[in-house]
């Protein structure tokens with residue numbers, strides 16, 4: 001086992017948006033920007049907003065509740081250095097998206 005779990009398919013995510021998936025009890029935001037897909041913890045560290053319902057602008061996902069931006073590459077919040085979310089490795093095979101937990 002390489003630790004990757006099938007999450008969803010590329011065709012299920014709209015460009016610049018995301019989907020929320022639950023894998024092994026973890027709620028994960030799967031986000032699409034360009035040809036790349038990113039996976040972050042879904043819960044915003046501010047007040048728990050769903051990052052998977054946010055908009056992706058370049059390398060940032062914007063929390064839909066109060067607008068905190070998080071870097072999809074490392075989970076760091078650009079306006080609050082103490083706030084960050086965990087990131088997960090993503091693998092794409094054909095149309096399938098796998099996430100390493």
Ligand code: FES
Nearest residue numbers: 044047049063066
């Ligand atoms: S809950 Fe995300 S910015 Fe407030």
